[in-house]
Amino acid sequence: MFLFYTILYSLFIATFRIFSFTHPRIKVFFQIRKSKPDFQALKRRTKKGRDLYWFHASSVGEYEQARAVACVLKEKKKNCFIFFTVFSDSAYYQRKDDQIHDAFFALPFDFPFVMKKWISQLNPAAIFYARYDVWPNMARTAKQMDVPQYLISAAVTKTSSRWKGISALFHRKVYSFLTKIYTMDLNSASFLQEQNLPAQFAGDTRYDAVVEKLQKEPVSISRWKKDLEKWIKKAEYSLLAGSTYPTSEKMILQWMKENSDRKVILVPHHVNQNHSDEIRQLAAKLKIPTLFFSQWQKKTGSIPEKTRLIVIDETGILPYLYSLSMVAYVGGGFEGSVHSLLEPLASLATILTGPAFQNAPEANVLKQKGFLFSVEKPDSDCFHTAFKKAMRVANNNRIPMEEFLKSNLGASRKIVEDVLGQGIE
Incomplete structure (x- = not known):
C-alpha cells in the first residue's frame, strides 16, 4: 500500500x-523547498537537553491552529525549540517571519529516504500535525523511529471521500501511526474511535489562536483604527465586509445605493490593482463616495465627511477591523466555502454570509444560536432582509457570543498538558 x-x-x-x-x-x-535546514547547526542549538518539537501545517489557517499549541508549549517548556514546516507557499511567505518558531521551512517531499534523513537529524521530541495534513511516509517513518506524533484540531466526517473504500483503509493505517488524535468535536472523536484509532475530544485550537491574535493588536494599526471608528460610528447603520469577492461586492454596493444612510468598510479577499479598479469603477457608477485605504494613508489626513465606503486595499489587517461594526459580512459563501467566522465572532459581531458555509465546523452552531444569518441569493433585497435580522439581535448577541467564545477556549492548553503527561480534563 x-x-x-x-x-x-x-x-x-x-x-x-x-x-x-x-x-x-x-x-x-x-x-521554497530549495531552502533546507543546516542539521549540524540545529544540533548545536538543541544540545544540552533542549527538546525540539516539530509542528507541521498545510496553510495559513492550519498554521494558526498549530501556533496556538506551540505558544502554550513554549510557555510550559521555555527552553524548547519550535521547528515549523508548512506545505503551501502562501503560508511560507506569510508566516516565515513569525516570532514563535525557532526554525521555519517548507515541508520536504514525502519520500521515505527524505523523511528518514530529516527525522533522524532533527531527533524531535514529538511531531504535531494540524487539522488533517498527515503525510504517509513522514508518519510511518516517525513511527518506525519511535517519535510520538499528535494530530490537533482534527475534524472528520463519515461522508468524506477520505473515509470511503480503499482510501479509508489507507487513512486508517496512516492515522494508526499517531500517538493520539485530538479532535475539534465529539462526533469526530466518536467516529475515529469506531475505527479503533486513538482519538480524544479536546476542542478547536483556532479559538485560542484568534483570541490571542486580537489581544496583541499592533500599535501601528491601533493608531489609525481610531479614526475609522469615529467615521463609522457617525452612521446609523454600518457594516464591516471581510474577505469579499466581486459577487458580494456588487450586492453590497447596490444595497448601499438603495440605502443612503449606510457606511461600509470593505476588505477584499484578493488585493491587486485590477480588483481595486473594478471596485472603484463600480462605486463611481453607483455614485458612492469611496476612499481607498492606501490613498488615505498617503495623505494621512482626516476621512472626508462625504465618504460612505472605505476599501482596505492592504493585507493582514482584516482580523483587527471586525470590532468596528456590530454586524459583519464574511465572504466566500457565494464561492463555495466561507472564510473565517471566528474572527468576527471573537469581535462579538453578528455574522452575515452566503449559503455555502458548511465547510466551517462552527457555522451550524452559530446559526442555531442566532449569531449567523445566511444571505440566500447575491442580490440587494436578500441582503437587506438578512441585514435587518442581524441588526435586530446584534446588540443582545454580544453577551451570549462572549460566553460562547469563552466556553470554547483552552483546547491548546488541554493538548499540551496531556502531551506532557499532566492530564486532560
Missing part, C-alpha cells in the same frame, strides 16, 4: 516539476 502511494506520489511530483517551467505558482512550490 505504501509502495503504491510512493510510486503515485513520485509521478505526481515529476508531473508537477514539468509544469513548473510554465506555471509561476508551481515554480514557487519547488523554489
